[in-house]
Amino acid sequence: MAKGPEAFRTISEAADELSVPQHVLRFWETKFAFIRPMKRAGGRRFYRPSDIAVLRGVRHLLHDEGYTIKGVQRLHREEGLRRLVNAGGEGAPPSASVASVTSAAKTDSLYDALRDLEAAKQRLDALLR
Numbered sequence: 001m002a003k004g005p006e007a008f009r010t011i012s013e014a015a016d017e018l019s020v021p022q023h024v025l026r027f028w029e030t031k032f033a034f035i036r037p038m039k040r041a042g043g044r045r046f047y048r049p050s051d052i053a054v055l056r057g058v059r060h061l062l063h064d065e066g067y068t069i070k071g072v073q074r075l076h077r078e079e080g081l082r083r084l085v086n087a088g089g090e091g092a093p094p095s096a097s098v099a100s101v102t103s104a105a106k107t108d109s110l111y112d113a114l115r116d117l118e119a120a121k122q123r124l125d126a127l128l129r
Contacts, residue, residue, distance in 0.1 A: 005049060006049055007049075008038070008046040008047060008048055008049075009046065009047040009052060010044070010045070010046060010047075011025055011026075011037075011044075011045045011047070013047075014037075014045075014047040014051075014052060014055065017052065018052070018055055018056060018059050019059075020059060020063075025045075025055070028055070028058060031069050031073070032058065032069075032072065032073065032076070034054065034076060034081060034084075035051070035054065035055065035058070036051075037051050053085045053088055054081060054084055054085055054088075056085075056088030056089075057083075057084035057085050057086065057087035057088035058072055058084060058087075059088075060087050060088055060089065061075070061084070061087050065087070072084070
């Protein structure tokens with residue numbers, strides 16, 4: 001039974017859907033800060049539909065349009081996620097989903113910052129003891 005369009009995808013499912021090897025998705029995570037799948041216990045990656053839309057755009061720009069990694073990074077910096085999602089063409093989510101991509105990326109960034117602050121507080125507390 002196939003998953004619904006709103007279901008999360010594992011890295012193997014995402015790789016199959018995008019026709020790229022899994023290691024490419026992991027590599028893209030290191031090069032593009034805006035690619036942040038959810039990670040569960042043991043580091044398992046789960047891609048939201050909005051993540052797949054962004055990845056589809058990145059794949060299209062890199063593989064079909066001939067952009068370099070730096071070119072995609074610059075495009076993201078200058079025009080934002082909406083441009084990357086729109087580059088994915090067919091299957092790109094409507095603007096509400098693009099907003100959720102941006103919102104999810106911001107939320108992930110805030111959680112990362114919170115974890116960093118909590119770790120710094122623990123180190124300071126230990127030093128003050």
